Amino acid sequence: MPSRRSIAATGVAALIATAIGIALSYAIHWFPVQASTQAKNTDTLYHVLAIASIPIFVLVVTVILFSVWHFRMKPGQELQDGPPIHGNTRLEVLWTAFPAALLLGLVSYSFVVLHDNERKPAGKEIVVEVTGQQFAWTYQYPPSVTGGAPFSSTQLYLPNNESVDFAIRSKDVIHAFWIPAFRLQIDAVPGITTHYRATPDRIGSYPVVCNLLCGVGHSTMRSTVHVVAPARFEAWVRSGGASQSSTG
Numbered sequence: 001m002p003s004r005r006s007i008a009a010t011g012v013a014a015l016i017a018t019a020i021g022i023a024l025s026y027a028i029h030w031f032p033v034q035a036s037t038q039a040k041n042t043d044t045l046y047h048v049l050a051i052a053s054i055p056i057f058v059l060v061v062t063v064i065l066f067s068v069w070h071f072r073m074k075p076g077q078e079l080q081d082g083p084p085i086h087g088n089t090r091l092e093v094l095w096t097a098f099p100a101a102l103l104l105g106l107v108s109y110s111f112v113v114l115h116d117n118e119r120k121p122a123g124k125e126i127v128v129e130v131t132g133q134q135f136a137w138t139y140q141y142p143p144s145v146t147g148g149a150p151f152s153s154t155q156l157y158l159p160n161n162e163s164v165d166f167a168i169r170s171k172d173v174i175h176a177f178w179i180p181a182f183r184l185q186i187d188a189v190p191g192i193t194t195h196y197r198a199t200p201d202r203i204g205s206y207p208v209v210c211n212l213l214c215g216v217g218h219s220t221m222r223s224t225v226h227v228v229a230p231a232r233f234e235a236w237v238r239s240g241g242a243s244q245s246s247t248g
Contacts, residue, residue, distance in 0.1 A: 006070065014062040021054040035181035035202040035227060038117040042183035045113045052106055056099075117184075118197055125163040125197075128156070132168070132175035132188040135217035137208060146237050153241040156208060156225040159233035163199045176212035179225055185211055200227040 025047065034040055129140035139156045143149070158164055168177050170188035178185035182198045210221035228236070 006066075010062060010066050014058050017062075018055045018058045021058065022051055025050040025054065031183070032180045032206070033202065033204075034183075035179075035200055035204065035206055036183070037199045037201055038197075039181065039183040041113050041117055045110060048109060049106060052102060056102075120165075120197065121163045121199065123163065125165055126159070127165045127167060128158070130156075130166050130168040130177055130188070131171060132177060132210065132214075132221075133171040134173065134215045135210075135221040137177070137210075137221065137223040141237060141241070149240075151240050154223065155241075156223060157233055157236050157241075158200050158225060158227050159230040160200055160203050160227050162230065163197060165195060165197050168194045168196075173214050174212060175210045175214050175221070178209050178211040179206060180209070181206035181225075187212065200225075203227050203229065 031039075031043060031046075034043060126145050127142060128145070129142060131138045131140065136154065137156070138152050138154060140152045141150060166177070166186075168186060168188045169192075170190045172190065174190070175188040176185055177188050179198070181202075182200070184196050184198055186194050186196045188194065205224050205226050208223040208225050210218060212218075214221065
């Protein structure tokens with residue numbers, strides 16, 4: 001049987017490894033800058049999942065490594081059977097019930113985050129129609145946004161701190177409309193219109209990419225979303241999208 005000292009040392013090492021893993025999950029910037037309220041919710045969900053997952057991972061690996069080290073076969077024991085051990089019902093119930101409860105809790109929290117991200121806000125919301133085709137994105141601003149004739153643009157302009165409902169379509173194959181800074185992605189599927197909602201909250205320019213292999217020019221299917229002050233957005237709309245746009 002393993003000594004109490006070896007078990008205690010293994011436990012301390014596991015606690016240190018857990019602390020280091022959780023610290024690294026915060027210290028390393030795994031994601032692009034946050035540029036929407038949905039991004040903040042998603043990153044918080046990531047940290048919750050990391051805090052829950054890292055101790056489980058360390059526990060499993062620690063038990064495996066400790067067992068391999070302490071109960072390893074010694075010379076001369078090649079043909080010997082291990083001692084017969086009866087199952088521990090209490091332990092088996094514990095390691096079944098606890099992971100099940102943890103998993104249900106994480107799934108429930110993930111559902112809450114997804115629901116909050118998709119919920120329509122009480123305030124103003126604009127609609128932007130997104131069209132994907134090999135190999136470019138086009139953005140259509142309808143009369144509800146322009147107040148007059150609609151127009152199209154190859155550059156995506158959005159007002160800061162205003163909700164946007166994206167109506168996404170494809171002219172040819174399946175694409176994936178992804179704005180990493182918003183932490184949002186959805187497929188653009190021929191024949192149907194998909195939607196997602198975002199509320200930009202950080203002024204700046206961020207990449208828009210197709211995140212689904214859609215042909216030989218997939219890597220060039222990139223665009224830019226410009227999050228600007230509401231007054232500048234209104235001026236851009238009044239100009240018809242300036243030189244970036246074509247009449248739609």
